[in-house]
Amino acid sequence: MKTIYTNATFFTMDKENRIFENGMMVVQDQTISSIGPHSKEQMKDADQVVDLGGKWVMPGLVNVHSHIVMTLLRGIGDDMLLKPWLETKIWPIEAQFTTEIASVSTQLGILEMMKSGTTTFSDMFNPNGIDAGAVMETIGETGMRGAFSYTIFSLGSEADQKANLTGAEQFSKAYKNFADGRLTTMVAPHSPYACTPEAISESARIAKENDLMVHIHVSETDFEILDIETRYGARPVEHLRRLGLFDQPTVMAHGVVLNEEERSILKQHDVRVAHNPISNLKLGSGIADVVSLLKAGIKVGVATDGVASNNNFDMFEEMRTAALLQKGMYKDATQFPAQTALAMATRMGAEAIGMSHTGSLEAGKKADFITIYPHDKEHLQPLSEAYSHLLYAARGNDVCDVYINGKMVVKDRVSLTIDEEKVIAEANRLQGTLSR
Numbered sequence: 006m007k008t009i010y011t012n013a014t015f016f017t018m019d020k021e022n023r024i025f026e027n028g029m030m031v032v033q034d035q036t037i038s039s040i041g042p043h044s045k046e047q048m049k050d051a052d053q054v055v056d057l058g059g060k061w062v063m064p065g066l067v068n069v070h071s072h073i074v075m076t077l078l079r080g081i082g083d084d085m086l087l088k089p090w091l092e093t094k095i096w097p098i099e100a101q102f103t104t105e106i107a108s109v110s111t112q113l114g115i116l117e118m119m120k121s122g123t124t125t126f127s128d129m130f131n132p133n134g135i136d137a138g139a140v141m142e143t144i145g146e147t148g149m150r151g152a153f154s155y156t157i158f159s160l161g162s163e164a165d166q167k168a169n170l171t172g173a174e175q176f177s178k179a180y181k182n183f184a185d186g187r188l189t190t191m192v193a194p195h196s197p198y199a200c201t202p203e204a205i206s207e208s209a210r211i212a213k214e215n216d217l218m219v220h221i222h223v224s225e226t227d228f229e230i231l232d233i234e235t236r237y238g239a240r241p242v243e244h245l246r247r248l249g250l251f252d253q254p255t256v257m258a259h260g261v262v263l264n265e266e267e268r269s270i271l272k273q274h275d276v277r278v279a280h281n282p283i284s285n286l287k288l289g290s291g292i293a294d295v296v297s298l299l300k301a302g303i304k305v306g307v308a309t310d311g312v313a314s315n316n317n318f319d320m321f322e323e324m325r326t327a328a329l330l331q332k333g334m335y336k337d338a339t340q341f342p343a344q345t346a347l348a349m350a351t352r353m354g355a356e357a358i359g360m361s362h363t364g365s366l367e368a369g370k371k372a373d374f375i376t377i378y379p380h381d382k383e384h385l386q387p388l389s390e391a392y393s394h395l396l397y398a399a400r401g402n403d404v405c406d407v408y409i410n411g412k413m414v415v416k417d418r419v420s421l422t423i424d425e426e427k428v429i430a431e432a433n434r435l436q437g438t439l440s441r
């Protein structure tokens with residue numbers, strides 16, 4: 006099926022950052038086959054021509070670190086530091102989760118992500134008490150692209166830990182190539198503080214034997230650095246390096262507290278960083294030095310974390326915050342230009358999580374894109390500065406239509422794959438069953 010999209014401005018977010026005003030994009034089934042200026046020649050053998058009526062088109066956003074199963078916990082545990090937040094609020098409530106709660110939370114999270122322009126996500130979930138396969142099936146039905154990773158924890162008895170590792174390995178293998186390749190898995194030890202060295206080494210083994218990426222929280226707070234140094238005599242990055250974790254392609258969430266030497270270890274091992282600026286601010290963890298990470302040649306993507314520490318999945322807000330924080334931190338407005346922030350939330354983010362088949366509008370890439378109708382939106386005027394507006398003025402609810410794998414999943418701000426009313430009603434009912 007050849008579909009042609011015309012009458013739009015295309016922001017490709019490719020390496021040359023090409024923009025085509027009055028452009029044309031050709032999609033063959035799930036893949037972009039060409040993009041460029043309008044061409045009558047191309048129209049000849051099209052099965053379908055879609056007139057986009059002057060909309061802006063950009064690649065779908067890539068959220069490289071989230072926890073969708075936590076979506077029902079939005080607003081719970083505000084104004085707390087990470088350690089007490091996890092130990093006294095989040096983990097006790099997550100212990101009450103059922104498959105039904107996890108599935109509705111997931112649908113609500115994906116609904117919010119898609120409607121605010123995210124088409125790819127990389128997620129870690131707490132598997133306790135839930136049928137992870139059923140939740141993966143639910144994600145498959147939404148049409149979303151991404152990785153859903155079963156978290157490895159060393160909390161509880163030795164038998165619990167063994168079952169957790171076995172569960173993680175089985176799940177990661179079974180769903181590595183799921184929903185036509187749209188969904189995959191990673192191996193996800195929670196963090197150096199919630200996993201024993203044995204669990205980290207086992208995670209490395211599972212990743213190596215099954216050719217999977219690793220996804221882990223690292224160097225999020227000052228407390229974590231002290232804690233790991235005290236327990237193991239090395240800072241988190243060195244501790245994980247010694248355990249062989251970085252011998253597998255790894256995405257580490259946060260990287261707020263890093264020194265020069267650690268950045269050089271990360272670069273050496275091609276460890277990528279998921280930057281979560283709003284979650285880091287809200288939990289009082291600090292501000293990651295992204296400018297130095299990029300200078301060191303480390304791949305960085307933008308992420309929201311879960312909505313209990315954000316409190317939304319709006320990637321427009323996230324990338325804008327990322328850019329503004331670096332400018333403020335460096336007292337230098339030339340740092341982190343719009344191009345860098347937009348690339349980190351699209352092409353670079355996709356590369357960071359090993360999904361370079363998406364993240365930009367280029368021939369050969371998957372047809373994952375979003376549209377914005379700017380003409381009736383005062384905050385997106387004047388139209389001539391559209392590229393700037395995408396970073397500094399736009400917000401998630403400006404997104405009009407969303408396409409993933411060539412298929413429309415949101416039309417005119419209404420989901421075509423998720424029953425919005427039902428999910429919202431169920432989410433409120435189930436949240437009321439949780440004691441806190």
Ligand SMILES: CSC[C@H]1O[C@@H](n2cnc3c(O)ncnc32)[C@H](O)[C@@H]1O
Pocket residue numbers: 072075087091095096099129130131132156195196222225284310311314
């Ligand atoms: C076990 S899967 C993910 C799990 O991690 C917890 N969590 C959420 N946000 C953070 C964060 O910023 N740092 C560390 N841990 C976090 C939460 O329990 C999630 O379910």
Ligand SMILES: [Zn+2]
Pocket residue numbers: 070071072222258310311
């Ligand atoms: Zn997280």
